[in-house]
Amino acid sequence: MKHDITTPLFHGLSTRLLLWFLLLSLLPLAVLGFSSYYNAKISMQHEATIKLVSIARFKAQQLEGYFTNISKSLIALSRSGSVLGALPAAEIAFKDGGVLSQNYIAVERTYRPLLSHYAQTDENHDLFLISTDGDIVFTLAREKDLGTNLMTGPYQDSVLAKLFAEVMYTHNVGVSGFDFYKPSNKLAGFIATPVFKRNKLVGVLALQVNMNQINRLAIDYSGLGSTGETVLAARDANELMFLTQLRFDAQAAFKRTTEIGSTLALPMQQALQGSGGKGFSTDYRGVNVLAVWQYLPHTRLGMVIKMDITEAFADVDRLTEISLLIALLTVIAVIIAALFISKSLAAPIGRLTNAIRDIEHGDYSGRIKTDSSDEIGELATAFNSMADSLDHQRQQVLVKTAQIKKRSATLAAANEEIKSFAYIVSHDLRSPLVNMKGFSTELQFTLTEINEIITQCSDRLEPDEREEMLRLINEDAPESMQFISTSVDKMDNMLTAILKLSRFGRRELQFEDIDLKAVCNEMLNSLKHQIEAMQTQIHMEELPTIYNDRLVIEQIMGNLLGNAVKYLSPERPGEIHISSSSSNAGITITVSDNGYGIGEDEKDKVFQIFRRGKHTEMKGEGMGLAYVQTLVRAQDGNITFESIENEGSRFIVYLPINKQGKE
Amino acid sequence: MITDKNTAEVTIVLAEDDEGHAKLTEKNLRRAGINNPVQWCKNGQEAVDFVTDVATGSDDSHIDSLLILLDLNMPIMDGYMVLEKLKADEKTRKIPVIVLTTTDDKREVKRCYELGCNIYITKPVDYAGFSHAIRELGLFLNVVKIPDLS
Structure with a gap:
């Protein structure tokens, strides 16, 4: 018989091994991997943040430095003779005749070369001299704003006008926000400082700066990868205005706005509220970013340095991928190793299982080939020798079984032969x-006739001859015939007994409910005379009703009780105990007495026919126990006894419950 | 001695392998006053042959004048076979058969009656009993023949 060994193998040992291998290898890997991954992620975040922070610091310094330098040089310029001279002169000339008057042109011609040091450059667009009452009395660029009043003129809402008012109030240098400046038709911011002459405020010196410097700052992406950028924005009422082009919106400068309180550009909103910080947030596009933000007080700008999280943590993601790859490779390696090891372990076990199943199904030929000297090798060797031994024992059992079969057939035949022999012999011997x-x-009749004839002719015989003849006829011949007759009677009795035994053995049992107690009482009643003569005490326990053949039970109890009474010792009062115990299998009936008992030399003859105890003064044919044994054996029961000479005997009859059962 | 010319016509066929038994049976029948002719057959085959001869060689009245005393244990053909053969044949079916044997086994008695025997008599070893049984049989034979007279 062949068994598929791969299926149980795969579901059994190999699966368990695989799971354990995976557990043992992946658990530490997972712990280590996770902790190092976590650490790496933290440090990478930290590094990315630090990078952004330093960039932010650098850019803030750059911007602040730029404005500080301009402010310093502007303050220096405001104290120079050129400005101190030019401002009152230009103011007087302007107030006298406006910017077109001969007088003003003369003043301008005098001072322009001195102030043209601040000629239009990439950085600086224009230089203004403003009187204390707001008149722009001098500009280098001579744009439309020249000659207008910042408090009452057309540009009174410009950032320059606001800055002028601030400086006039604070008497200190100031920087405006950036905004579209109409006279220049471009974006511009302003720096202004008060001009004092002999400690008296005489006007304001202002410089118009371009966005160039700020734009350069904003579009300098060095150290910011492919998504990082510097964002500068100013607050405009309820909105924030982006001042420079954005990396993802080239047209953003002074066009793109975001409402304060919206869910976009959160770092910038915070920066413009005056707070600085760093962390994860959402930028103007709604993308998750790592950001650093701060407020730049000089310029009143908010600055955000940010980078998309995906890029900031690209290293982290790469680390994740590498970790997963390592884990995957480990799993594959573990599976291969587990399969290999479990196959090498389980394959011999599978072969062993098959061989054992073969033995279970009667094929003892299977042996396990093994070269290994490990435990499995030992197991295989042990199995092989066990199989050898089993096979050998099985062969022996087969031989013995065949012998037993043969013998039981012979025995059965012999038994049948004995039964019919007993039957036939007892019949045929009767004939x-x-x-x-x-x-x-x-012959007796003949002798009687002879006797009559002799009597009639007695006178013809000698007296002594006649005497002799009569003696022979009347005494010797009858005596011989008497012996013959007695012997024939004896033999007839014995044949009758054998016949009875044979019939008991072949009896067809008639099962019925029998009250065992009633049967015993009946038997004891018939023995009443002897029981009283021996002053016998009968102890009878509760006896059950049994389902059996009445004649058989009567024979058994009659013989056992009869023997118990018959062989009581006259030296002591008789005592007879009758008891029984039932089980599922059958009933055991015990009859014990305190009579003569059975001597050791007689014990093997107890159940033989025509054997009687030593005390042959007792009547009996010597068949009682032979009958009982035959009847009990016919029901597959048995009878045993225990006896001590001069103390008593105990006979134990076991009858199995009738197989047909009551129901 | 009781004699009757009608019963005298009846021939008693004694099928008995044991010569001693045959002689003892005949002696006791005579003592019981049965003087009919007795035909002794040593085995079942002889008894069947004799009965068949009578049956084929004569009319029904001859068959009517037969009575069989049959032992069971006999060589060649036993009593059961004889019974079977006689009861199977229409001509011999009505012949009275009295089984006379040493066996008193109930099953054998039952079997004989089933095969159609008329009376079953056990021969006891005790000779007084034996004589008594045969004498009873003799009386019986006298009685059963009375209806023939009428």
Whole structure:
């Protein structure tokens, strides 16, 4: 018989091994991997943040430095003779005749070369001299704003006008926000400082700066990868205005706005509220970013340095991928190793299982080939020798079984032969007995006739001859015939007994409910005379009703009780105990007495036919226990006894419950 | 001695392998006053042959004048076979058969009656009993023949 070994193998040992291998290898890997991954992620975040922070610091310094330098040089310029001279002169000339007057042109011609040091450059667009009452009395660029009043003129709402008012109030240098400046038709911011002459405020010196410097700052992406950028924005009422082009919106400068309080550009909103910080947030596009933000007080700008999280943590993601790859490779390696090891472990076990199953199904030929000397090798060797031994024992059992079969057939035949032998013999032996008995009686009749004849002719004989003849006829011949007759009777009794035994053995049982107690009482009643004579005490326990053949039970109890009473010792009062115990299998009936008992030399003859105890003064044919044994055996029961001479005997009969059962 | 010319016509066929038994049976029948002719057959085959001869060689009245005393244990053909053969044949079916044997086994008695025997008599070893049984049989034979007279 062949068994598929791969299926149980795969579901059994190999699966368990695989799971354990995976557990043992992946658990530490997972712990280590996770902790190092976590640490790496933290440090990478930290590094990315630090980078952004330093960039922010650098850019803030750059911007602040730029404005500080301009402010310093502007303050220096405001104290120079050129400005101190030019401002009152230009103011007087302007107030006298406006910017087109001869007088003003003369003043301008005098001072322009001195102030043209601040000629239009990439950085600086224009230089203003403003009187204390707000008149722009001098500009280098001579744009439309020249000659207008910042408090009452057309540009009174410009950032320059606001800055002028601030400086006039604070008497200190100031920087404006950036905004579209109409006279220049471009974006511009302003720096202004008060001009004092002999400690008296005489006007304001202002410088218009371009966005160039700020734009350069904003579009300098060095150290910011492919998504990082510097964002500068100013607050405009309820909105924030982006001042420079954005990396993801080239047209953003002074066009793109975001409402304060919206969910976009959160770092910038915070920066413009005056707070600085760093962390994860959402930028103007709604993308998750790592950001550093701060407020730049000089310029009143908010600055955000930010980078998309995906890029900031690209290293982290790469680390994740590498970790997963390592884990995957480990799993594959573990699976291969587990399969290999479990196959090398389980394959011999599978072969062993098959061989054992073969033995279970009767094929003892299977042996396990093994070269290994490990435990599995030992197991295989042990199995092989066990199989050898089993096979050998099985062969022996087969031989013995065959012998037993043969013998039981012989025994059964012999048993049948004995039964029919007993039956036939007891019949056929009777036939000659009839003749012996018959003809000896006939002989008696003949002798009687002879006697009559002799009596009639007695006178013809000598007296002594006649005496002798009569003696022979009347004494010797009858005596011989008497012996013949007695022997024939004895033999007839014995044949009858054998016949009875044979019939008991072949009896067809008639099962019925029998009250065992009633049967015992009946038997004891018939023995009443002897029981009283021996002053016998009968102890009878509760006895059950049993389902059996009445004649059989009567024979058994009659013989056992009869023997118990018959062989009581006259030296002591008799005591007879009757008890029984039932089980699912059958009933055990015990009859014990305190009589003569059975001597050791007689014990093997107890159940033989025509054997009687030593005390032959007792009547009996010597068949009782032979009958009981035959009846009990016919029901597959048995009878045993225990006896001590001069103390008593105990006979134990076991009858199995009738197989047909009651129901 | 009781004699009757009608019963005298009846021939008693004694099928008995044991010569002693045959002689004792005949002696006792005579003592019981049965003087009919007795035909002794040593085995079942002889008894069947004799009965068949009578049956084929004569009319029904001859068959009517037969009575069989049959032992069971006999060589060649036993009593059961004889019974079977006689009861199977229409001509011999009505012949009275009295089984006379040493066996008193109930099953054998039952079997004989089933095969159609008329009376079953056990031969006891005790000779007084034996004589008594045969004498009873003799009386019986006298009685059963009375209806023939009428």
